[in-house]
Amino acid sequence: MREVLVLDIETSNTFSEVGRDNFGALNVSLIGLYSYDRDKYFAFDENEIDKAADFLKNASKIIGFSISRFDLPVLEKHLDFDIFKTPRFDILDEIEYLTGKRISLDLLAKANLGVGKNGKSLEAVNLYREGKMEELKNYCLNDVKITKDLYDLILKQRHLMVPQWEKEPAKINFDAPILFDY
Numbered sequence: 001m002r003e004v005l006v007l008d009i010e011t012s013n014t015f016s017e018v019g020r021d022n023f024g025a026l027n028v029s030l031i032g033l034y035s036y037d038r039d040k041y042f043a044f045d046e047n048e049i050d051k052a053a054d055f056l057k058n059a060s061k062i063i064g065f066s067i068s069r070f071d072l073p074v075l076e077k078h079l080d081f082d083i084f085k086t087p088r089f090d091i092l093d094e095i096e097y098l099t100g101k102r103i104s105l106d107l108l109a110k111a112n113l114g115v116g117k118n119g120k121s122l123e124a125v126n127l128y129r130e131g132k133m134e135e136l137k138n139y140c141l142n143d144v145k146i147t148k149d150l151y152d153l154i155l156k157q158r159h160l161m162v163p164q165w166e167k168e169p170a171k172i173n174f175d176a177p178i179l180f181d182y
Contacts, residue, residue, distance in 0.1 A: 002060040003037035006151065008143040009071045010124040010136060012046070023073035029128040031075070032140035034148050041144060043137040049078045057081050062088040065105045065147045069093075091150055095162055103162060109146045111161045112153055118142045 010030040018025035031044040031052040044052040068090045072083050106117040127136040
């Protein structure tokens with residue numbers, strides 16, 4: 001089955017430990033997915049990467065936030081196929097392309113959904129190290145849900161409000177054909 005997925009991953013270590021942009025040295029602790037076709041969330045720990053890979057191998061599109069610059073490069077070493085050949089929609093890449101600026105998922109969610117993340121990214125590493133896998137799963141799947149909700153909002157209204165540091169949020173229009181091809 002070819003399906004549309006929303007993706008987020010967490011790692012058990014950080015760039016400060018392995019070196020900047022050393023994606024090959026980062027280790028996956030959890031992979032969170034949402035399947036539009038199944039209308040279901042999935043979480044796969046570091047011992048279940050092959051199960052997540054089966055989903056990803058059969059994806060018709062992958063949606064995420066900063067997946068092109070983080071999630072996919074980290075996952076790449078675990079996969080027996082070229083994940084970059086799968087069509088994707090990276091919300092952060094699109095915002096940066098349209099505005100020239102990057103923004104956090106937390107700020108974007110607060111501006112558009114009225115909710116924020118349930119923690120900071122580096123906290124996920126600590127949850128893993130403390131063996132709090134259920135909390136790590138909840139953290140990751142919350143990010144997946146926020147990303148899904150933002151994407152759904154883009155599909156519905158074709159724009160997002162992007163907070164600016166000096167002024168009111170800017171309305172960013174999304175008209176790229178990749179949004180609407182499924």
